Amino acid sequence: MDDKIQAQTEEELSLRLFIVLTRALNAIKKSVEEEIKSLGLNPTEFAVLEMIYSKGEQPIQKIGEKVLIASSSMTYVVDKLEKKKLIQRKACPEDRRITYATITQAGTDLLDAVFPEHKLALKEICAGLTTEEKKVMIKQLKKLGQYAQNV
Amino acid sequence: MDDKIQAQTEEELSLRLFIVLTRALNAIKKSVEEEIKSLGLNPTEFAVLEMIYSKGEQPIQKIGEKVLIASSSMTYVVDKLEKKKLIQRKACPEDRRITYATITQAGTDLLDAVFPEHKLALKEICAGLTTEEKKVMIKQLKKLGQYAQNV
DNA sequence: TATTGTTATACTCTATAACTATA
């Protein structure tokens, strides 16, 4: 009870965490979104593209689960990325209900070109924390996110 | 170099942090938004209402800065909350360009009634972390957010 | 001239529901 934070209940702490989390992400996003926008992409498109870029081809629905949007919205996003020649649909031979989204050469080239800058910008933005602090936070955020998704 | 995380560069760590942050918040939001929706509010409206609830009346623009939306969008949000009788516009006598948003009795009553549940739900969602971990994370997120906003 | 807030407008994203095809 001798300091402000210790006096808070678990509920208040969680609320505080949620608010602070929202603010922090909003602040980061504001900067990053301008950068992404300059590529002609929106945050969702970038998230999808980046996922395929780093994880390889994925069933469209699997992507939707990660990005947390409805399947019809995934169709919309994939359409847009396909029109921009950054990804391609590819049938799954084993299960013909499934369609993979796979990155094109142009998509790979784009991210190869942009990723270093993107990461550099993020480094600048996140420079408020030390390396150690980032590592701890990543670990904890993963725990938090995974738990939250299963509530 | 003896573990996966240690091998990452500062850039990659920051990228990872951003991704994990996004996922964690999305997961939490998904749960919270349903709850908020059941009040007939959207996340932005709730954020605005909550800010006035806890911080007292605020110039409309100040709110917009916190929530990070354009001033015309603030007009839209304030209109909606005012139609729902949860907040009220109030002129500023000293500077007649300024309009305060102030919470009504109905707004206060609503949040008084809902806040305990809201916090409880958040507690459940955030139960993946211990009290100590939450406190640390709040502190770090604040640092991160404040720094990011000034980049 | 700069700032606060509003109006008018257009557009992007997302969700819902109904559907097709495959399993």
Added chain:
DNA sequence: TATAGTTATAGAGTATAACAATA
């Protein structure tokens, strides 16, 4: 019957630009 994805549709939220009132 259940799952993956699409189509059609509608609506919500946000931004941009031009503006009015005030400082």
